């Protein structure tokens with residue numbers, strides 16, 4: 001295959017230009033490149049050159065380019081796996097190439113990362129992984145880089161992943177070697193080490209490298225789990241509202257009609273714990289509702305309690321997503337979605353019986369489904385979120401009527417975002433009880449850290465959700 005001029009990116013070949021310049025759609029695709037590998041390459045460039053979110057760009061490109069299911073699965077694994085393992089692949093590429101990464105053109109580095117994933121983690125024959133990557137390089141960046149890519153990938157193919165990490169980390173401190181082996185930045189390894197017994201540390205990190213099965217959730221009162229099972233879903237693991245589904249969820253009538261949705265079981269369980277707590281009667285509030293996963297479950301549970309439901313979200317576009325998630329509930333319900341800053345309440349203090357504060361967090365508990373995120377954040381992100389998390393919890397408490405209960409929730413297990421926020425806020429109030437939250441989820445084993453709920457992918461198959469329940473004296 002020989003690339004023609006039109007195959008070269010219009011940004012002059014440095015690979016940094018907007019993908020839009022070549023077009024993300026079906027038109028003007030470089031000739032000769034395998035469509036699945038090209039999609040993975042375009043998605044990876046968008047992540048690195050445009051700060052695109054991996055999940056969103058992948059979904060967009062798959063929708064636009066319409067390829068057979070097998071090719072779509074290949075592209076998904078190639079792209080997501082490469083994003084996830086990036087830090088370790090970079091170390092291998094640097095060692096095999098014998099040169100600093102920053103001496104490589106960004107698009108060339110992405111091609112090498114994709115080739116490395118095929119060589120070290122996918123069932124692709126070595127010669128096919130190398131030649132297909134060289135062809136992709138010729139079709140996208142240009143012929144002049146094919147020799148370099150061929151040479152580096154051939155060196156990488158001389159050993160397997162374990163061999164490379166052993167060679168590179170020889171003599172390193174154990175946590176650095178673990179970080180390389182499991183493809184996590186060192187600060188995340190340290191944060192996990194602070195939370196888990198030593199024997200669970202590596203399994204917990206490895207669990208972040210496994211793509212989760214899609215969990216479905218019903219909207220209580222609008223669909224039943226049996227309906228999903230009858231349509232071919234498998235039972236959920238813990239939540240009474242869950243089912244598991246491996247195909248495209250939109251093919252299920254209940255999902256297409258908004259009577260069910262996609263939601264990790266961990267999110268379902270923390271919402272359920274709030275609904276099961278003993279609390280005063282009255283309306284429910286979701287303080288940080290976007291994009292609406294927990295609101296959609298809680299609105300149904302509130303209906304079952306005969307309670308009104310309010311969802312607040314600071315970002316208008318995310319508030320619209322919440323409204324969409326709630327669309328199947330009857331219009332006649334007492335239910336409202338508003339764009340509101342939870343730190344500057346739009347409601348009177350003492351109005352609500354149950355409040356969920358599912359605060360913005362580092363997302364360290366959802367690394368399985370956000371493949372690129374571990375390489376984008378650093379420990380500073382956690383420090384920076386702490387004051388906002390505390391402020392949102394203070395405001396959630398102020399919104400409670402006597403006997404009301406707040407669930408403080410994060411999709412991060414990091415101590416500074418979880419226990420530290422709750423204990424600091426507790427120390428500033430003398431009218432709060434910390435409830436035994438794990439006791440409200442008897443169906444889930446091994447989820448208790450004292451009175452807090454802490455779920456883990458390697459233990460529960462869920463995201464690493466944290467929840468604390470606090471009740472105001474009544």
Ligand SMILES: C[S@@+](CC[C@H](N)C(=O)[O-])C[C@H]1O[C@@H](n2cnc3c(N)ncnc32)[C@H](O)[C@@H]1O
Pocket residue numbers: 267287288289290291292293294295312313314315318340341342343358359360361
């Ligand atoms: C972890 S997400 C919530 C996820 C949501 N509960 C769900 O299950 O779909 C946190 C949300 O809080 C919103 N947010 C951030 N700062 C906020 C504030 N000051 N007031 C209200 N919402 C805020 C973010 O825009 C984001 O949508």
